[in-house]
Amino acid sequence: MGPALFFYKKCCGLTLFSADLVNKERLLRRFLTASSGLYMKKKTSEYECVDQEKYEDLIRSVTSFKDSSQTPESLFEEDNVLYGPVSQRKHLAKEADPQIPGNWVPLMNPAKNSPLQKASPGPPLRIGLQRHKMASVTSVLQRTMPLEQAFFLERWKRKMILELGQEGFAEYTKGIFQQGKLFHATLEELLLPEECPVKEEEEHSSSSGYLASVQHVLQDVSGVRALESAVQHETLQYQGLVDCVAEYRGTLCVIDWKTSGKSKPLLRNTFDNPLQIAAYVGAVNHDANYDFQVDCGLIVVAYKDGSPAHAHYMDSELCSQYWNKWLLRLEEFREKGKDSGTV
Numbered sequence: 001m002g003p004a005l006f007f008y009k010k011c012c013g014l015t016l017f018s019a020d021l022v023n024k025e026r027l028l029r030r031f032l033t034a035s036s037g038l039y040m041k042k043k044t045s046e047y048e049c050v051d052q053e054k055y056e057d058l059i060r061s062v063t064s065f066k067d068s069s070q071t072p073e074s075l076f077e078e079d080n081v082l083y084g085p086v087s088q089r090k091h092l093a094k095e096a097d098p099q100i101p102g103n104w105v106p107l108m109n110p111a112k113n114s115p116l117q118k119a120s121p122g123p124p125l126r127i128g129l130q131r132h133k134m135a136s137v138t139s140v141l142q143r144t145m146p147l148e149q150a151f152f153l154e155r156w157k158r159k160m161i162l163e164l165g166q167e168g169f170a171e172y173t174k175g176i177f178q179q180g181k182l183f184h185a186t187l188e189e190l191l192l193p194e195e196c197p198v199k200e201e202e203e204h205s206s207s208s209g210y211l212a213s214v215q216h217v218l219q220d221v222s223g224v225r226a227l228e229s230a231v232q233h234e235t236l237q238y239q240g241l242v243d244c245v246a247e248y249r250g251t252l253c254v255i256d257w258k259t260s261g262k263s264k265p266l267l268r269n270t271f272d273n274p275l276q277i278a279a280y281v282g283a284v285n286h287d288a289n290y291d292f293q294v295d296c297g298l299i300v301v302a303y304k305d306g307s308p309a310h311a312h313y314m315d316s317e318l319c320s321q322y323w324n325k326w327l328l329r330l331e332e333f334r335e336k337g338k339d340s341g342t343v
Contacts, residue, residue: 101327103334105235107278107320109285112293124192127289129230129241135333137240137279141272143336144329149271180259183207183302184228184243187214187257191224191244210259212306221255223247225292231283236330242280245294248313253298254280264301267312273299275329277314278322295319 145153161169186207224246232239244255254277264270277297285293297314314322 099324099328101324101331103236103327103331104324105233105282105286105327107282107285107323108293108295112285112291124224124245125226125229125289127226127230129239134232134237134239135330137238137276137283140238140279140330140333141275144332145272176259179207179210179304183210183259184257186211187244188227190218191221191227191246209304209306210302213302213304213309214257214300217300217309217311220249221246223252225252226284226290231280231287231290233279233283233286234288235286236282236327238279238283238330240276240280240283242284245284245290248296248298248311251296252292252294253296253313254284254294255298255300256280258299258301259304260301261304263303263307263310265310267299267314270299270301270312274312274314274318274322275326278319278326279330281319282323282326 157169160172164172190211221244224244226242226245229242229245230239231242242254243257246253246255248255256273256277258270258273267274274297277299281294281297284290285295295316297319299312299314300309301312302309
């Protein structure tokens with residue numbers, strides 16, 4: 001076989017081999033195309049049937065969420081529409097400017113020449129309360145009680161009536177009043193042992209828990225200036241009956257003794273008692289029957305089970321703050337009196 005024939009056969013073999021490779025490549029492409037159709041074909045979504053023109057804004061909002069132009073302010077606006085505005089009552093209360101009483105009178109009396117005197121010899125003042133047209137501190141505070149405080153007081157009253165009945169609740173409140181009265185009388189005996197007759201053992205036993213509760217406080221009380229004594233503010237025309245004016249740890253104070261079945265470790269737990277103290281401090285300072293002035297207070301909360309009483313001391317700055325609050329309550333009382341025609 002000549003070279004030409006040999007070369008011809010080789011070329012034919014390569015052509016057949018190339019054709020075979022092309023056929024195999026075509027088969028492979030068809031197979032891959034069929035496979036991708038089976039496994040990678042995109043499913044038709046039912047949402048494609050939605051009228052996109054009708055819901056164009058909604059679709060744009062959802063699909064562009066990651067690049068949303070919403071700001072914290074716009075989100076708050078949406079929340080206000082959906083859930084209502086956020087209550088900021090406490091925040092606003094902190095920022096609100098303090099009210100200034102229209103009937104402002106200084107806590108201390110500039111007309112008195114003997115401020116903050118030390119105790120003078122002699123028995124303490126015990127002036128009887130005169131019943132006349134002056135408003136009492138207690139009536140002012142009750143008439144102007146905040147709505148929230150009145151709500152909880154009324155709810156407690158209804159709960160007790162459900163448990164005890166109307167007559168039982170009346171007996172319960174009467175018993176509390178009698179216990180408080182006996183407790184105050186026994187304290188007077190302790191503070192003035194040489195002037196008060198000895199109480200019966202039964203009376204002492206009924207207030208023994210309260211007395212045990214205040215023993216650690218009584219150790220710091222001295223120089224009693226007044227006991228169960230009436231005071232009146234001659235300028236502002238209100239009156240009250242102060243429990244005690246004495247030195248507490250060397251500072252002259254208006255002292256108010258309270259009894260409670262519930263622990264009151266914080267001053268705010270005593271509700272309107274700080275206002276009562278401030279009112280009595282101002283009255284003592286503006287009452288001509290008292291030749292001294294006082295600018296501090298003490299609220300002593302005694303417990304029937306004998307646990308140590310809580311003594312809440314009010315310095316001059318705190319008394320001044322509550323004095324302004326008291327003046328606002330007194331002003332509110334006068335306005336209510338005008339509306340009802342009683343003033």
